[in-house]
Amino acid sequence: MRSHEFDAAQKEGVYRAIHLRRDVRRQFLPDPVPTDVLARVLHAAHHAPSVGFSQPWNFVVLQDRSIRQTVRASFQRAHEAAAQLFSPEKREQYLSFKLEGILEAPLNLCVTYDPSRFGPVVIGRTSNPMMGIFSSVCAVQTLWLAARAEGLGVGWVSILDEGDLKSAMNLPAGVTPVAYLCLGYVSHFPEAPELETAQWLPRMELQDLVAVDRWEQGCQEAWPSLHQEIHAEAKLLGSRR
Amino acid sequence: MRSHEFDAAQKEGVYRAIHLRRDVRRQFLPDPVPTDVLARVLHAAHHAPSVGFSQPWNFVVLQDRSIRQTVRASFQRAHEAAAQLFSPEKREQYLSFKLEGILEAPLNLCVTYDPSRFGPVVIGRTSNPMMGIFSSVCAVQTLWLAARAEGLGVGWVSILDEGDLKSAMNLPAGVTPVAYLCLGYVSHFPEAPELETAQWLPRMELQDLVAVDRWEQGCQEAWPSLHQEIHAEAKLLGSRR
Numbered sequence: 001m002r003s004h005e006f007d008a009a010q011k012e013g014v015y016r017a018i019h020l021r022r023d024v025r026r027q028f029l030p031d032p033v034p035t036d037v038l039a040r041v042l043h044a045a046h047h048a049p050s051v052g053f054s055q056p057w058n059f060v061v062l063q064d065r066s067i068r069q070t071v072r073a074s075f076q077r078a079h080e081a082a083a084q085l086f087s088p089e090k091r092e093q094y095l096s097f098k099l100e101g102i103l104e105a106p107l108n109l110c111v112t113y114d115p116s117r118f119g120p121v122v123i124g125r126t127s128n129p130m131m132g133i134f135s136s137v138c139a140v141q142t143l144w145l146a147a148r149a150e151g152l153g154v155g156w157v158s159i160l161d162e163g164d165l166k167s168a169m170n171l172p173a174g175v176t177p178v179a180y181l182c183l184g185y186v187s188h189f190p191e192a193p194e195l196e197t198a199q200w201l202p203r204m205e206l207q208d209l210v211a212v213d214r215w216e217q218g219c220q221e222a223w224p225s226l227h228q229e230i231h232a233e234a235k236l237l238g239s240r241r
Numbered sequence: 242m243r244s245h246e247f248d249a250a251q252k253e254g255v256y257r258a259i260h261l262r263r264d265v266r267r268q269f270l271p272d273p274v275p276t277d278v279l280a281r282v283l284h285a286a287h288h289a290p291s292v293g294f295s296q297p298w299n300f301v302v303l304q305d306r307s308i309r310q311t312v313r314a315s316f317q318r319a320h321e322a323a324a325q326l327f328s329p330e331k332r333e334q335y336l337s338f339k340l341e342g343i344l345e346a347p348l349n350l351c352v353t354y355d356p357s358r359f360g361p362v363v364i365g366r367t368s369n370p371m372m373g374i375f376s377s378v379c380a381v382q383t384l385w386l387a388a389r390a391e392g393l394g395v396g397w398v399s400i401l402d403e404g405d406l407k408s409a410m411n412l413p414a415g416v417t418p419v420a421y422l423c424l425g426y427v428s429h430f431p432e433a434p435e436l437e438t439a440q441w442l443p444r445m446e447l448q449d450l451v452a453v454d455r456w457e458q459g460c461q462e463a464w465p466s467l468h469q470e471i472h473a474e475a476k477l478l479g480s481r482r
Contacts (some may be wrong), residue, residue: 005392013251039470053436082367127321151246195294229280
């Protein structure tokens with residue numbers, strides 16, 4: 001074991017959180033989330049990487065049913081508009097998917113981005129202004145993995161109008177809602193992502209997505225032993241399902 | 242224990258990865274990263290959430306020294322330009338920070354975003370086109386946490402010109418480099434983020450960042466027991482340092 005490597009059980013925990021995490025929409029139980037559990041997953045989010053240590057996030061925890069109904073109505077409008085973008089044969093399947101659990105989940109949670117936090121000049125945000133909002137996205141994924149370890153399901157609802165969200169939660173003009181999440185205990189975590197199970201899209205083969213040094217240098221030719229290990233790991237992950 | 246909650250050791254692994262993860266720039270060891278370890282962290286990234294299961298990422302693993310020297314030169318130019326944005330008293334401290342380990346790390350890794358993947362219409366990307374690039378950001382943070390469990394340090398170098406990166410790796414016109422990472426084993430992981438230790442910026446108090454239902458409803462007044470648990474967890478995390 002390398003000196004800073006975690007022991008087997010702790011490593012297994014990290015990989016289980018990553019591989020068993022799901023985007024949950026339909027399995028929520030009404031059980032309340034204890035405040036100590038909620039505090040831990042919020043602290044996890046707060047320990048995400050942030051550009052220049054700017055910590056540009058805020059967290060709005062939503063319990064109020066009328067605000068959530070307003071958000072649910074915004075989803076419904078955006079969802080119906082989105083359906084028109086799909087071809088007629090795809091549209092029917094699109095409309096069959098459940099894409100939010102806003103009212104079923106015991107809690108909703110909005111993670112925001114405040115570009116003025118510790119600004120205007122932030123270390124590392126000078127070449128790419130998007131680095132700021134990326135920090136809030138890292139907070140979302142960190143919270144999601146901690147939640148999985150706690151047995152909590154999380155669903156990211158992205159079919160929402162930003163203006164509707166801002167007015168529902170009374171966000172200040174400069175603050176952007178980055179992620180609107182549904183959060184709660186679940187009856188079960190689906191074995192695979194729902195869109196994979198529904199054969200909407202396949203899981204891509206990782207080895208086809210890895211290049212070496214330059215885009216055109218595929219892993220198979222340029223680094224055969226890495227290609228082989230990627231393939232072996234894919235088989236192992238598949239066999240554990 | 243709740244039915245889908247991880248056992249104590251596995252949960253500890255997840256939280257240790259989150260709280261002990263660092264943005265590494267100066268502690269890299271030259272030891273090569275074994276291909277099986279690299280394969281596991283790449284699979285972790287590939288199992289990040291992606292909008293509409295679009296998996297819009299590619300991974301360019303860089304070993305070639307001359308390409309990395311080109312990227313290092315791009316950093317140097319962007320870094321000098323960035324320094325001019327800070328006030329004279331801040332500029333000296335800014336220039337004292339080491340902000341990349343491009344040549345010291347045994348590997349560099351670029352995570353990209355391809356908006357055309359499974360497009361043009363992607364479920365969940367219809368209201369907010371940024372959801373696509375957010376998926377690649379989630380892949381970065383997922384890889385970062387898996388790497389920490391493996392004992393690997395990761396540093397995200399964001400002070401780079403996008404055009405320089407694209408030409409160095411010969412990325413196709415439509416593909417965006419989202420994160421340029423340095424990766425390798427390390428002598429140690431710093432106890433706290435370097436910009437915190439250097440007193441550039443303080444760690445914010447999480448309880449000041451949490452609102453309930455609406456932006457103006459602070460946690461302390463609107464949900465005192467949650468406020469208390471957040472405070473208690475902060476003390477616990479502080480005492481473990």
